Amino acid sequence: xxxxxxxxxxxxxxxxxxxxxxxxxxxxxxxxxxxxxxxxxxxxxxxxxxxxxxxxxxxxxxxxxxxxxxxxxxxxxxxxxxxxxxxxxxxxxxxxxxxxxxxxxxxxxxxxxxxxxxxxxxxxxxxxxxxxxxxxxxxxxxxxxxxxxxxxxxxxxxxxxxxxxxxxxxxxxxxxxxxxxxxxxxxxxxxxxxxxxxxxxxxxxxxxxxxxxxxxxxxxxxxxxxxxxxxxxxxxxxxxxxxxxxxxxxxxxxxxxxxxxxxxxxxxxxxxxxxxxxxxxxxxxxxxxxxxxxxxxxxxxxxxxxxxxxx
Numbered sequence: 001x002x003x004x005x006x007x008x009x010x011x012x013x014x015x016x017x018x019x020x021x022x023x024x025x026x027x028x029x030x031x032x033x034x035x036x037x038x039x040x041x042x043x044x045x046x047x048x049x050x051x052x053x054x055x056x057x058x059x060x061x062x063x064x065x066x067x068x069x070x071x072x073x074x075x076x077x078x079x080x081x082x083x084x085x086x087x088x089x090x091x092x093x094x095x096x097x098x099x100x101x102x103x104x105x106x107x108x109x110x111x112x113x114x115x116x117x118x119x120x121x122x123x124x125x126x127x128x129x130x131x132x133x134x135x136x137x138x139x140x141x142x143x144x145x146x147x148x149x150x151x152x153x154x155x156x157x158x159x160x161x162x163x164x165x166x167x168x169x170x171x172x173x174x175x176x177x178x179x180x181x182x183x184x185x186x187x188x189x190x191x192x193x194x195x196x197x198x199x200x201x202x203x204x205x206x207x208x209x210x211x212x213x214x215x216x217x218x219x220x221x222x223x224x225x226x227x228x229x230x231x232x233x234x235x236x237x238x239x240x241x242x243x244x245x246x247x248x249x250x251x252x253x254x255x256x257x258x259x260x261x262x263x264x265x266x267x268x269x270x271x272x273x274x275x276x277x278x279x280x281x282x283x284x285x286x287x288x289x290x291x292x293x294x295x296x297x298x299x300x301x302x303x304x305x306x307x308x309x310x311x
Contacts, residue, residue, distance in 0.1 A: 003028045004052030005228040006061070008201075010209040011039055011047045020212070024049050027215050028224065036061045037172060037201065042082050045198030046209050054231045056294050060238065060270065060282070064202030065151060067169045070193055072100075072180045074162040077190035081116050081177030089190040097158050103186045104153050104166075107179065114145045116178055148174045163194075203237065204229075231296050232272055232279040241271035241283060251275060255297070259289030270294075 007028075009020050017038045025033045034055045036048045045068070050058060074095045078085030149171040156165040168176060177193050184191025199206050210218075210227050218224050250260045254275070265271060265285050273283040273292060281296035 002030060002052055003224060003228055005054050005230050006036075006057075006204075006234040007049050007051060007215070007227050007229070008204040008209040009047045009049055009215070010206065010211045011044055012211070013042055013044045016041045017047060020047055020049065023212050024051065024215075027212075027219050034058060037066075039198055040082070040177075040196065042084050043196040043198060045196070046201045046204050046206060047198070048201055048204045048234075051228070053296050054234065056296065057231060057235055057282075060235055060294075061202060063172055064237070065169060065171055065200075066174065066198060066202075067167070067200035068176050069156065069195075069197045069199055070166050070168060070176045070180060071159060071195040072164050072166055072183060072191055073194050074184060074187070074189045074191045076192055077181065077184070078192045081175075081181055081192055082196070083192070083194040085192075091190055093162060093189050095162050095164075095187065095189065097155060097164065099187065100164055100183075101155050103183065104155065106186065107183065108150050108153055110147060110149050112145045113148045113173075113175060113178055113182075115175055146173055150174070150179070203234070230279075232274075235272055235282070238270050238272050238282065239265075240274060241265060242274040242277070244276055246275060254280070254283070254290070254292055257292055257295075259286070259291040262290035265290075 007024065009024070011017070011020055017035045021033050021035055025031060028051055030051050032052050032055050034050050036050060036058060039045060039047050048061065050061070075091055075093045076087055077089040079088050080086075150168065151171070152167070152169040154167050156167050158164050166180075168174075168179065170176075170179075176196055180191055180193040208229075215224065215227065218227060246254070253260050254273075262285055267285045267287075270282045270284055270293065273280045275297075279296065281292050282294040283290055283292045
């Protein structure tokens with residue numbers, strides 16, 4: 001039987017998010033596969049992957065908060081912001097844990113952030129990092145700035161001279177490399193990020209994640225099913241709407257994408273829709289009534305036929 005749902009992969013450093021998608025397609029033998037947010041090749045950590053019809057939930061899963069452990073090292077800056085770039089600045093310095101702790105609160109809250117030039121953002125259909133490698137882009141693009149939120153930012157421990165481990169909880173779209181560089185600027189020093197580990201993405205944490213090697217082994221043993229989080233469980237941050245006494249006509253209309261009269265839930269808010277305890281997808285209430293916005297029920301039922309001809 002085909003696998004459908006979300007599997008959380010523990011991505012190693014040196015592997016792109018697209019590489020993970022290719023491996024998951026092969027392991028689960030499913031073409032419809034997509035990740036819920038790029039993780040830099042140099043970074044490691046939690047990368048939730050949608051499989052099958054779960055790819056339709058992308059917009060509802062990608063917006064969740066993220067948590068990272070990041071190393072910040074003062075005295076050096078690189079053009080990529082991490083350990084894989086060319087050194088652009090060096091300075092002898094000595095930063096204490098107290099000095100670092102004093103400036104961290106200034107970065108908590110909503111703020112504008114300009115993405116680094118070595119990023120996967122597209123400019124006229126071309127990835128920004130490709131333009132940077134070709135020398136066509138040499139400075140961060142002001143018009144690409146985005147609104148992000150840092151929910152918490154704390155010093156975990158000092159790793160060595162001028163080297164510290166930070167824990168960051170933030171919104172989607174936050175570039176930790178940029179945050180590290182900004183912290184350095186706040187102290188008047190160059191800084192870069194030698195190490196990044198994403199410890200959580202939405203509801204998925206390190207404890208829920210599997211390496212590619214583990215997934216391959218489980219595939220050989222026939223144990224992949226236990227790695228899959230069902231679609232409705234992955235979206236359990238969305239309120240549930242359970243309908244049990246629909247007429248045949250109401251059921252048919254909903255299944256075929258038409259609205260039905262309804263009240264009792266906030267308009268414009270997605271709900272996980274269950275009909276007679278069967279998960280059907282996501283539904284919203286609009287001025288026209290309750291209608292399914294993301295179908296995740298039986299595809300043959302939706303495309304193939306009506307549930308009844310009764311009016």
